[in-house]
Amino acid sequence: xxxxxxxxxxxxxxxxxxxxxxxxxxxxxxxxxxxxxxxxxxxxxxxxxxxxxxxxxxxxxxxxxxxxxxxxxxxxxxxxxxxxxxxxxxxxxxxxxxxxxxxxxxxxxxxxxxxxxxxxxxxxxxxxxxxxxxxxxxxxx
Amino acid sequence: xxxxxxxxxxxxxxxxxxxxxxxxxxxxxxxxxxxxxxxxxxxxxxxxxxxxxxxxxxxxxxxxxxxxxxxxxxxxxxxxxxxxxxxxxxxxxxxxxxxxxxxxx
Numbered sequence: 001x002x003x004x005x006x007x008x009x010x011x012x013x014x015x016x017x018x019x020x021x022x023x024x025x026x027x028x029x030x031x032x033x034x035x036x037x038x039x040x041x042x043x044x045x046x047x048x049x050x051x052x053x054x055x056x057x058x059x060x061x062x063x064x065x066x067x068x069x070x071x072x073x074x075x076x077x078x079x080x081x082x083x084x085x086x087x088x089x090x091x092x093x094x095x096x097x098x099x100x101x102x103x104x105x106x107x108x109x110x111x112x113x114x115x116x117x118x119x120x121x122x123x124x125x126x127x128x129x130x131x132x133x134x135x136x137x138x139x140x141x
Numbered sequence: 142x143x144x145x146x147x148x149x150x151x152x153x154x155x156x157x158x159x160x161x162x163x164x165x166x167x168x169x170x171x172x173x174x175x176x177x178x179x180x181x182x183x184x185x186x187x188x189x190x191x192x193x194x195x196x197x198x199x200x201x202x203x204x205x206x207x208x209x210x211x212x213x214x215x216x217x218x219x220x221x222x223x224x225x226x227x228x229x230x231x232x233x234x235x236x237x238x239x240x241x242x243x244x245x246x
Contacts, residue, residue, distance in 0.1 A: 017166070017167040017168035018168050020166050020167055020168060021164060021166060021168060024166075024197070039228075039231075042228040042231075045197070046197075046199055046228075046232065049166055049167075049199045050199055050200055052167075053166070053167045053199065053200065053201055056167060057167070107200035107203060107204065107236055108199075108200040110236070111199070111200055111232065111235065111236065114235040114236075115235070
């Protein structure tokens with residue numbers, strides 16, 4: 001394999017909770033092959049689960065629909081994009097958790113931002129949300 | 142991968158003991174929530190969670206735990222974690238939830 005090239009893997013996943021575990025196994029395989037250490041693999045697993053959970057919860061809730069995931073890897077990083085086709089959300093409305101009044105929801109994006117090196121949330125009203133997150137194989141840049 | 146839940150009530154210490162084995166995510170969080178609701182209906186006492194075999198939990202699972210803790214706090218009761226794995230400890234740290242749950246061992 002040419003190390004300089006970028007590899008792209010595309011998945012289309014049913015909007016069903018039972019597939020989030022399958023995605024965790026898939027991303028563990030991809031990250032392991034790229035040489036991530038165990039701690040970073042755990043971070044990626046949690047982050048992608050949160051993104052999938054968001055897609056399933058806030059995307060179009062029809063089970064016959066799918067959402068999509070792209071894994072773009074090169075020798076130094078893994079870029080994961082999770083796209084749903086829901087209503088979109090206002091990413092600037094997401095606040096860090098308040099301990100005095102912990103809420104039962106809204107932790108997902110906060111967790112993704114904490115665990116990944118770069119996170120972009122692209123939300124187009126009516127066209128769904130894309131969560132794009134990057135993890136570097138080596139030390140954080 | 143699924144979630145197995147084992148619970149029993151300890152009359153002596155007046156606490157619930159619950160063992161979680163597997164993964165808590167959007168697929169299994171509902172089952173966990175139902176279990177907790179039944180437990181609290183029966184007895185509203187502190188819950189000790191043995192997390193030695195809990196491999197994974199995400200925000201949906203943490204959300205369930207926060208909801209249960211809120212109900213327990215009305216009676217000054219707590220959620221206590223035992224044998225927690227490093228990956229889950231990290232998640233509790235970054236969310237600040239390590240300050241509202243009691244973490245032992």
